[in-house]
Amino acid sequence: MTDPVDQHWADLLSPSRRNLLRGGGIAATAGLIGGQAFAAEPTPKLSPAAVAARTGKSPWGYETDRGPTRRPKSVRPGEENGLPDRPRAFTDIKSYHAHIYFDEDSYEKAVLIRKWSADRFAIELGNWNHEPRGPHVTPSFYFGFGTDLQPVILPWLQLNSLGLTILIHPNTDDPRADHLHYALWVNRSQPVNAYGMKKPDLAAGEPAVERIYPNTRPTIAIERG
Structure with a gap:
C-alpha cells in the first residue's frame, strides 16, 4: 500500500501539479507542507514531439488550416521599410x-x-x-x-x-x-x-565589417594563358 506522504509528494511534483504551481494555483514560487516552505521546480520546456507523445494529440491543435496567411516581414537588405531611395556604394x-x-x-x-x-x-x-x-x-x-x-x-x-x-x-x-x-x-x-x-x-567591440588577415605564403605565380 502506498504511503500517504509519498503519494502526496508524487502528486505535488507531477507535471500537471507543477503547471498548477507555475500558474499560481497554490503558490508560484513556494508552498507549505507540514509548515515547511519549499521552492517549486521549474517545468522543463517540452518539444512539440514530446507534447504529442504525452497527450496523443497534435501539439499544433486541429484548426491550423483556418489560420491567417500573413505576409512575412521582408529580410531583403534595404527593403525593411520599403524600397531604398538610392543604391549602396560598391x-x-x-x-x-x-x-x-x-x-x-x-x-x-x-x-x-x-x-x-x-x-x-x-x-x-x-x-x-x-x-x-x-x-x-x-x-x-x-x-x-x-x-x-x-x-x-x-x-x-x-x-x-x-x-x-x-x-x-x-x-x-x-x-x-x-x-x-x-x-x-x-x-x-x-x-x-x-x-x-x-x-x-x-x-x-566587434568591428563594423569583418577584416581579413592573410596567413599564407604563396610561392607559385598564378598561371596565365
Whole structure:
C-alpha cells in the first residue's frame, strides 16, 4: 500500500501539479507542507514531439488550416521599410569569403583546391570544417581575400572548382545579407542557414565589417594563358 506522504509528494511534483504551481494555483514560487516552505521546480520546456507523445494529440491543435496567411516581414537588405531611395556604394564591400563545400566522396578535390589556393594567393585560410558549422550545412573550408584579388580569384575559382559547390560572398556590415542576398555561386547553390545572423555589436567591440588577415605564403605565380 502506498504511503500517504509519498503519494502526496508524487502528486505535488507531477507535471500537471507543477503547471498548477507555475500558474499560481497554490503558490508560484513556494508552498507549505507540514509548515515547511519549499521552492517549486521549474517545468522543463517540452518539444512539440514530446507534447504529442504525452497527450496523443497534435501539439499544433486541429484548426491550423483556418489560420491567417500573413505576409512575412521582408529580410531583403534595404527593403525593411520599403524600397531604398538610392543604391549602396560598391566600396561598402571590404573583403570576400570563399566557402568550398565537399563531402565524403569529394574531399580529395577540396584538398587540391585548398593547396592550389594557398600556394598562389595571399589569403586568410581557415581550418577544415569536417561537420556543418555556422550557417553552412555541409562540411567546408573557407578562405578570405581582399577586394584587390576579387578580379583574379573569382574567375580562377570558376575555372578550378573541380565541380564543387563554392559560395563567394562579400563582407559588409550586414552578414545575413552577405550570405543570402549578395552572394555568388560557382556551380550549384545549396541552402545556407544565415537568417539568424546579426549585424556586428559595435558596443561589444566587434568591428563594423569583418577584416581579413592573410596567413599564407604563396610561392607559385598564378598561371596565365
